[in-house]
Amino acid sequence: MILADPEFGEIIVRKNALSSSIKFSISTSGRLAMSVPKSTPNFLIKRFLNSSREQIRKKLPVKNPTTQRARDAKKKILEKKAKTYLPYRLDFWAKKYGYHYTRLRFSHANTRWGSCASTGTISLNIGLMNLPEPLRDYVILHELAHINHMDHSSSFWAEVARHDPHYKRHRKALKMFSPGV
Numbered sequence: 376m377i378l379a380d381p382e383f384g385e386i387i388v389r390k391n392a393l394s395s396s397i398k399f400s401i402s403t404s405g406r407l408a409m410s411v412p413k414s415t416p417n418f419l420i421k422r423f424l425n426s427s428r429e430q431i432r433k434k435l436p437v438k439n440p441t442t443q444r445a446r447d448a449k450k451k452i453l454e455k456k457a458k459t460y461l462p463y464r465l466d467f468w469a470k471k472y473g474y475h476y477t478r479l480r481f482s483h484a485n486t487r488w489g490s491c492a493s494t495g496t497i498s499l500n501i502g503l504m505n506l507p508e509p510l511r512d513y514v515i516l517h518e519l520a521h522i523n524h525m526d527h528s529s530s531f532w533a534e535v536a537r538h539d540p541h542y543k544r545h546r547k548a549l550k551m552f553s554p555g556v
């Protein structure tokens with residue numbers, strides 16, 4: 376459940392069967408999150424929030440609601456771009472080098488650019504749209520190479536190198552960017 380609060384912006388409320396008290400934290404998106412016992416009625420959640428404002432202001436770095444909204448809007452645009460571009464690009468490289476993947480998933484993970492499951496599903500982070508093209512292609516070729524090698528063995532890297540001769544440089548440059556959006 377999401378509570379819209381004039382001071383803290385969107386608050387994520389998680390009803391949790393296991394918790395016995397109300398706890399506040401900051402979610403990965405920078406929003407305030409509340410974990411409450413499953414049976415807590417909404418009016419009590421709001422009352423508790425109101426009586427905890429001072430404590431939250433002091434202890435938790437809630438991002439300003441305007442910043443949250445701006446970031447959400449940016450993320451939406453990025454997602455739209457990713458959904459149009461990445462399937463086309465993945466397909467392009469897969470056809471060119473004869474790879475067969477089952478499906479493409481879009482991810483929003485904060486730490487990974489992409490992954491490849493043994494089922495042949497490739498996940499690509501929408502944050503790839505913020506990267507220069509050679510780095511984006513490197514990530515795609517890296518994940519495609521995992522279809523044949525589910526590890527980072529020397530034969531895996533040899534395959535990456537065949538399709539992206541500058542992969543070492545690209546891999547290093549990638550460390551200057553963060554996948555989180």
Ligand SMILES: [Zn+2]
Nearest residue numbers: 517521526527
């Ligand atoms: Zn890998």
